[in-house]
Ligand code: BV8
């Protein structure tokens with residue numbers, strides 16, 4: 001891994017301009033500068049004493065659906081109040097968008113609200129509720145105000161079968177949506193440049209994608225203030241935030 005100096009931004013821009021097919025692989029760090037806490041950051045406030053990996057699991061849902069639904073409702077309220085940041089906007093405004101595929105681990109809709117389309121959501125979407133039994137999609141529910149969020153909130157129930165509605169995300173221990181995973185593998189296998197932005201590279205199988213790209217000859221550029229599990233794969237690592245570095249590489 002080459003720790004990138006500012007002058008390497010020119011080298012990275014040359015790689016981007018010359019690339020035939022680019023993949024952006026984003027994680028929770030992309031939304032950090034929009035005020036959305038990253039997944040591994042300590043839980044705050046009402047949720048400080050809960051393990052997010054436990055809440056984001058079928059077991060957590062089984063044990064206490066009202067606690068899990070309240071946690072997701074608090075996250076939905078936070079995302080609704082957030083705005084896309086300069087990193088999201090640089091991806092949407094990039095001149096290279098036509099030959100770029102965006103694959104995200106994030107469940108928020110900030111990429112879409114910045115103007116990106118055709119986003120591959122590996123871990124589902126926060127606002128895509130569905131019935132936990134029959135899978136019937138459930139229309140977005142009215143959100144409470146931020147100060148009215150209790151620590152437990154009974155989920156709505158399915159109009160078709162009466163079962164509880166669940167968040168449309170992929171929980172730990174659940175398989176990724178086949179179509180999303182297949183598209184992600186196809187893009188990672190065919191790209192010649194991957195920008196890895198804002199991910200610790202801890203969660204599998206998503207974190208396999210940069211390795212797949214590398215094995216197929218792609219260059220890897222990482223944007224993360226810290227080193228990650230993927231940094232050893234990076235040809236260039238910018239120790240910078242997404243909102244600062246993505247505009248420098250995509251819009252300069
Ligand atoms: C599965 C939705 C098959 C829910 C999420 C090996 C193979 C397969 C599975 C496993 C395996 N090993 C372990 C597993 C199990 C598990 C797993 O990976 N566990 C981890 C904890 C080890 N994987 C699974 O269960 C997956 N399913 O494998 O299915 C299967 C099926 C049945 C039976 C057996 C097997 C499903 C995983 C999906 C989990 N759902 N999200 C929700 O959000 O509530 S994952 C969750 O973590 C979020 O989506 C988040 O995006 C994602 C990944 O984390 P990151 O995005 O990287 O975020 P993180 O906080 O970790 O890091 C942020 C980074 O940003 C940091 O590096 C930081 O430095 C940086 N940063 C901070 N600020 C900025 C910044 N960077 C740039 N700019 C900034 N400003």
Ligand code: ZN
Pocket residue numbers: 131132133134135136158159160161162163
């Ligand atoms: Zn149902």
